[in-house]
Amino acid sequence: MNYATDPGITLAYLVAAVLFILALRGLSHPETARRGNLLGMAGMAIAALATLAHPAMLLSGVGLIVLGVVIGGAIGAVVARRVNMTALPQLVAAFHSLVGLAAVFVAASALNAPQSFGIGTPGHLHLESLIEMSLGLSIGAVTFTGAVIAFAKLQALMSGAPINFPGQHKLNLGLGILLVVLIIAFVASGGSQMLFWIIAALALALGVLLIIPIGGADMPVVISMLNSYSGWAAAGIGFTISNIALIVTGALVGSSGAILSYIMCKGMNRSIINVLLGGFGTDAAAAAGPAGAAGDKAVKIGSAEDASFIMSNASKVIIVPGYGMAVAQAQHAVREMSDLLKGAGVEVKYAIHPVAGRMPGHMNVLLAEAQVPYDEVFELEEINNEFSTADVVYVIGANDVTNPAAKTNAASPIYGMPILEVDKAKTVLFVKRSMASGYAGVDNELFFRDNTMMLFGDAKKMTEEIVQSLGK
Amino acid sequence: MTPAQLADQAAALAHKATILAQNAAGFAAQAAAHAPHGAPLIDLFAIFVMAVFVGYYVIWSVTPALHSPLLAVTNAISSVIIVGAMLATGLKGGYAAHAFGFIAVLLASVNIVGGFLVTQRMLAMFKKKAK
Numbered sequence: 001m002n003y004a005t006d007p008g009i010t011l012a013y014l015v016a017a018v019l020f021i022l023a024l025r026g027l028s029h030p031e032t033a034r035r036g037n038l039l040g041m042a043g044m045a046i047a048a049l050a051t052l053a054h055p056a057m058l059l060s061g062v063g064l065i066v067l068g069v070v071i072g073g074a075i076g077a078v079v080a081r082r083v084n085m086t087a088l089p090q091l092v093a094a095f096h097s098l099v100g101l102a103a104v105f106v107a108a109s110a111l112n113a114p115q116s117f118g119i120g121t122p123g124h125l126h127l128e129s130l131i132e133m134s135l136g137l138s139i140g141a142v143t144f145t146g147a148v149i150a151f152a153k154l155q156a157l158m159s160g161a162p163i164n165f166p167g168q169h170k171l172n173l174g175l176g177i178l179l180v181v182l183i184i185a186f187v188a189s190g191g192s193q194m195l196f197w198i199i200a201a202l203a204l205a206l207g208v209l210l211i212i213p214i215g216g217a218d219m220p221v222v223i224s225m226l227n228s229y230s231g232w233a234a235a236g237i238g239f240t241i242s243n244i245a246l247i248v249t250g251a252l253v254g255s256s257g258a259i260l261s262y263i264m265c266k267g268m269n270r271s272i273i274n275v276l277l278g279g280f281g282t283d284a285a286a287a288a289g290p291a292g293a294a295g296d297k298a299v300k301i302g303s304a305e306d307a308s309f310i311m312s313n314a315s316k317v318i319i320v321p322g323y324g325m326a327v328a329q330a331q332h333a334v335r336e337m338s339d340l341l342k343g344a345g346v347e348v349k350y351a352i353h354p355v356a357g358r359m360p361g362h363m364n365v366l367l368a369e370a371q372v373p374y375d376e377v378f379e380l381e382e383i384n385n386e387f388s389t390a391d392v393v394y395v396i397g398a399n400d401v402t403n404p405a406a407k408t409n410a411a412s413p414i415y416g417m418p419i420l421e422v423d424k425a426k427t428v429l430f431v432k433r434s435m436a437s438g439y440a441g442v443d444n445e446l447f448f449r450d451n452t453m454m455l456f457g458d459a460k461k462m463t464e465e466i467v468q469s470l471g472k
Numbered sequence: 473m474t475p476a477q478l479a480d481q482a483a484a485l486a487h488k489a490t491i492l493a494q495n496a497a498g499f500a501a502q503a504a505a506h507a508p509h510g511a512p513l514i515d516l517f518a519i520f521v522m523a524v525f526v527g528y529y530v531i532w533s534v535t536p537a538l539h540s541p542l543l544a545v546t547n548a549i550s551s552v553i554i555v556g557a558m559l560a561t562g563l564k565g566g567y568a569a570h571a572f573g574f575i576a577v578l579l580a581s582v583n584i585v586g587g588f589l590v591t592q593r594m595l596a597m598f599k600k601k602a603k
């Protein structure tokens with residue numbers, strides 16, 4: 001009997017799918033999120049156990065499955081426990097790649113034993129199953145290598161700089177068309193092994209080619225997009241093996257990644273096409289225009305003592321963290337600083353730009369890790385009106401997201417990007433290692449304003465010095 | 473009608489019924505062989521489209537502060553692909569299918585356990601202001 005027609009097992013898959021929806025629903029608030037996560041785990045357990053209970057399961061097969069789960073689970077547990085919170089984007093990219101690769105292997109397995117899934121016999125698979133299978137296979141393979149490249153860029157195994165070459169987009173387009181042709185040939189062949197692996201190889205190559213032109217700082221979009229791909233790959237496999245848990249989950253994850261990509265692109269005022277074509281942050285410096293004269297203008301340079309004096313005399317301080325804080329691992333020092341300020345009666349809040357960091361929500365997790373209460377942390381729209389009432393803004397490791405040129409200079413590559421309006425505060429303290437521009441290659445005119453004080457140094461060291469000075 | 477005739481007729485009828493039942497079974501087997509799935513494609517597609525809409529509304533309600541846990545947990549749940557891997561490994565199907573299935577089970581397990589645990593770790597750090 002075809003397993004998909006067993007009502008008991010189908011019901012279990014339905015329950016799992018509902019639990020997954022509730023798991024995502026829980027994430028609407030930090031207080032309900034943990035329970036949601038537990039529901040997700042329960043859903044996964046139900047789906048897995050129902051599958052194991054299938055009457056046609058071979059005993060040897062069950063042994064093999066348990067072995068795989070134990071080995072894989074142990075690796076997953078160790079990694080999840082050990083990973084540094086700063087390295088989360090890499091971890092998520094690595095996980096994306098595994099979903100993609102798993103989809104490729106399930107497709108390969110279904111091609112070799114179609115009777116297990118009731119989709120035909122080897123070499124004579126049903127037409128729609130072949131279409132679904134080749135979609136799952138190619139999206140899975142693109143996800144795999146794409147995520148591996150994203151991982152390598154985030155882990156600094158390769159340069160985060162975009163890799164461009166002449167004719168790049170034409171090549172990708174040509175390969176994309178070739179992929180479609182091959183899929184048609186594969187479907188017409190009734191499931192040729194050779195064509196299957198050629199499609200896999202081509203899709204693997206395409207995954208690499210699609211991600212290399214995208215720069216390191218666009219990784220929040222890439223990670224969200226690969227998240228979406230992994231969902232669609234799962235749904236494709238779900239259709240192939242008629243599994244509703246997989247179809248529903250694939251649809252949920254696919255839309256999740258698509259929405260996150262949209263939010264990230266909106267946060268940079270760029271279209272998804274613009275991000276995907278890549279190359280951002282290389283030639284942008286030339287377009288920056290008048291700001292190139294940075295050397296002529298004077299900036300005010302301050303010390304940690306100056307900063308601590310200014311902040312301890314303030315009544316309201318807003319901290320703006322960016323990727324630089326994550327790189328310097330300065331989040332704990334920042335929290336100590338805000339504790340001392342709060343102890344002295346200063347109101348402290350945090351403002352987070354949607355694209356701060358290397359993945360959506362990255363800064364929130366780092367601040368949470370440093371035990372900053374989540375009700376002190378605000379999103380751009382929530383806090384942007386408050387900068388005018390702040391005495392001091394402490395910008396640590398962020399740059400482009402504060403640049404007023406996004407509103408005033410139509411020639412700037414970041415023009416139109418929503419920014420945190422830190423320039424409205426009485427004093428802006430900028431922690432930076434040097435005068436180098438942000439990843440967009442644009443100078444920040446904020447540095448040269450009268451109410452701005454530059455604090456040159458490593459984000460962590462500078463903040464620790466301020467903490468010492470405040471403690472005196 | 474004598475009892476003997478009646479018995480003969482009943483026997484003939486039973487014989488016919490047997491043949492009919494055999495035919496029906498044959499047709500059913502043929503139909504089953506032609507039916508590609510447990511559920512027709514259009515039903516599955518309807519479920520898929522509805523799930524995309526559910527996903528759309530559920531994901532927009534996720535607070536931006538929890539976007540990182542969202543990525544991690546979607547990773548974990550999309551590894552429900554393990555059910556396909558388990559069937560490939562556990563049902564009769566030959567060495568190649570079993571080997572591919574086993575690798576997929578292993579990969580998906582890394583993701584499921586890793587994804588849920590790292591989500592749990594992240595969420596445990598989100599705390600409210602101590603009053």
